[in-house]
Amino acid sequence: MAMSFEWPWQYRFPPFFTLQPNVDTRQKQLAAWCSLVLSFCRLHKQSSMTVMEAQESPLFNNVKLQRKLPVESIQVVLEELRKKGNLEWLDKNKSSFLIMWRRPEEWGKLIYQWVSRSGQNNSVFTLYELTNGDDTENEEFHGLDEATLLRALQALQQEHKAEIITVSDGRGVKFF
C-alpha cells in the first residue's frame, strides 16, 4: 500500500505541485517528478495507467497537503518520461500509457546477460518461462509484465540478439 512507500521531501513541498516558470528550477522539479513516478510505479507493480487514474492517484494528488498537480502539468511530466524512454502511449488519444521504471533496452540487456551466463544461447523460451519460470526466480526481470518484456525483446531483436517467434500457445523468443 501507499503507506509503506517512502515519499521524497518534494512531495511535502507545495511548490512541487506548481509547474515552475524558472527554467532551471523546472528542470530540477521535473527530474524529481520523473524519479517519483518511476519508483511509485515500481513499488506498486504498476506497469500501465490511464491519465484519469493518474490525476486521482496519491502520486499526483497529495490529499494531506491539499495540493494536486494540474492535468496539464501531469502531461508535461509524462512527456518528459516518454522522452527518456520510460513511457509509451498505448493509444492515439494519449489517454493511457505504459510506464517502465527500467527502459526496454536496459531490460533487454539484463535478460541477455542471464541467457549468456547460463549458457542458453540458441535456446527458445516462451515469454511466460522467462518471467515466471523457476530458473529466473532470482532475476530482476522475474515477474516483469508482458508488455514491457515484449519491448525488451524487441530491443534485443533490433540488435540481432534475439528473435520473437510464435510458439504453440502464444509467443516465444529465440536467443542467439
Added chain:
Amino acid sequence: MDRFVWTSGLLEINETLVIQQRGVRIYDGEEKIKFDAGTLLLSTHRLIWRDQKNHECCMAIPLSQIVFIEEQAAGIGKSAKIVVHLHPAPASKEPGPFQSSKNSYIKLSFKEHGQIEFYRRLSEEMTQRRWENMPVSQSLQTNRGPQPGRIRAVGIVGIERKLEEKRKETDKNISEAFEDLSKLMVKAKEMVELSKSIANKIKEKQGDITEDETIRFKSYLLSMGIANPVTRETYGSGTQYHMQLAKQLVGILQAPLELLSPEDLVNACKMLEALKLPLRLRVFDSGVMVIELQSHKEEEMVASALETVSEKGSLTSEEFAKLVGMSVLLAKERLLLAEKMGHLCRDDSVEGLRFYPNLFMTQS
C-alpha cells in the same frame, strides 16, 4: 427679451449678411410672445428679426451679447429650435420691445425648417467674431420702432433703477468670467462637428478630408497634449520639453506638481539615465515601470527578500509588502525578480500565489 433693440434692419457698412431664414418664432425663455412669424437674419454683427406681416417691426441683438447657443431637436408637433443664452443688456442699451425680462435666454423656433444651417452659420460667426474686426458706427443703430424711449425716473423709482443697474453690472461681470467657457464650448462643439464630419467622410468615402480639416484636427489634438498622432516619437529623439522636465523631476519629486500627463512623465523618465541624473526608470518584465535611485540595487534587495521569506517559511506578495513596508505592486515585482534569479519558487493554488525559498536548487 430685453436685449433686443429696435432697428431699421438695414445693414451697416462693414456688416455683411450671412444667412436668413423665414418662418422663425421667438420665445422669451420658455414663453411664447407675440413675435411668432418673422424672418431671422444673421449678419457678421447681429441677429435681426423682422416681422413677416409688419416689416416695420424689426429688432436685433448684437452677436457680442450672446454667451452661447444650443440646438434643440425637433419633436412631434415641435419645430427645431436654437436656444440663445445672452449677457445682461448693457445700461446704455437702446430701446427695444421689452424693458425687462426675467429670462436670460431666448429661443428661436424654425417653423419652416432651416435650423441646422442657421445654427452652423451662427456658430461660425460666433467663433470668428468678425464684428470685433469690423466696427460699425453706433449712431446708425436707430430708434425707429413703435415703442417710446426709456423714461428717466427720480425718487424711489430712481433708487430702484440704480439698484437694478448694479445688479445687472454684477451679472455682467459674472457673464464675462464665463465668456472663456462659452468660447471653449463653441470650440468643443466645433471639434465634435469636425470629428463627425471626418468620421462620416471616412465611413461613406465622401470625398477627401481637406487639408484644412486635417490641420484643424491636429491642432485640436495638440492642444489636448497628443503631440503627434501619426507616429510615436521614441524617447531617444525626445523633445526639449521632456529633457527639461526630466531635470526638474529630480528636484520636485516630493513637491506637489501641477497637472502633468502620465505620458509626459514617462517620456521624461525615459531620459533620466541618458542625462546622467541620479534617478532612473526601470521596466520590469511584466511591463511595470518604476523610478529608482541610481544607487539602488534591486538585485541586492532580492537577497534580503530571500532572507525574509525564509524566516517566515513562505509569503504572498501582500504579506511581504506589509512586512517590509512597500506597495504590493513593488513587493510582487521584487519577489518575481527573486524567482527569476532562482532564489525563490512559487506555489500557485486556489489559496493564492505564495513564494518559497527555492529548495529545488538548494536541497539535493
